[in-house]
Amino acid sequence: MKIDKILNLFDLHPAEKDVFGVCLESAGGIGATEISKKIGMNRTSVYDFLDNLIATGLIIESQKFGKKIFFAQKPEQISLLIKEKQKEIIEAQNAMPELTEEYYSKGEQIKPRLQIYEGNKELQQMMKDLLLYENITIYSFWSVKNIVKLLGEDFFKDFQKQRIKQNIYLKVIWPAEHLDILKKYAFLKPSYELKRDARIAPKNINFSLSYTIYKNTVRFISSKKENYGFLIESEEMADMMKKQFDIIWEKSKPIKK
Secondary structure, three states: OOHHHHHHHHOOOHHHHHHHHHHHHOOOOEOHHHHHHHHOOOHHHHHHHHHHHHHHOOEEEEEEOOEEEEEEOOHHHHHHHHHHHHHHHHHHHHOHHHHHHHHHOOOOOOOOOEEEEEOHHHHHHHHHHHHHOOOOEEEEEOOHHHHHHHHOHHHHHHHHHHHHHOOOEEEEEEOHHHHHHHHOOHHHOOEOOOOEEEEEOOOOOOOOOEEEEEOOEEEEEOOOOOOEEEEEEOHHHHHHHHHHHHHHHHHOEEOOO
């Protein structure tokens, strides 16, 4: 849903998005009781979400026959809210030199070698660590169906677009039973344009934990069941995992482009 792209700018709770959606559908306004029935939530919680949406500027409160009713804000007003967000981003970007100077003023900072992530949003953020780089080749041992399901199709599609834009070439090994995913997601196909070379691993290789190697970093990500991941920054670890990847790569079957 493209409207989510707008609502995500305001860091809304999923239920707040539902409340906004109900108000958007109700041209003549709608009461809290009706909203609670439509989204299956108690009225007290609905009022809490409405208060936040009003404070954010996305919902308007009015009255009709002595009863509170709520409307979605006009698109023109929401457009102004987005412009304010853009202004805040520009101001934050302009403050980055000061942050950088402060960060390095006490000498080189030592970044943690191990970073652990849990939950969908944190795992998406972990994936974006790769996008700090350009013009590199990365190596993935990837349970592709599980990863797309875990991170979400929209996120994964946008992530791949940005990877390609930054000229990050991908060599990836998939389990054979996941090959049918190419019929559903064209953006996963191996091709020169998509900067992806893919192979199918031999049978009986365990894909319960996927990993990607780039620079001196190895990124691990679990199945949806356990929903966690971690980054290890270590040249020795990256070198060891790359050697393991190369062995499996040589034994894997190329997918025709």
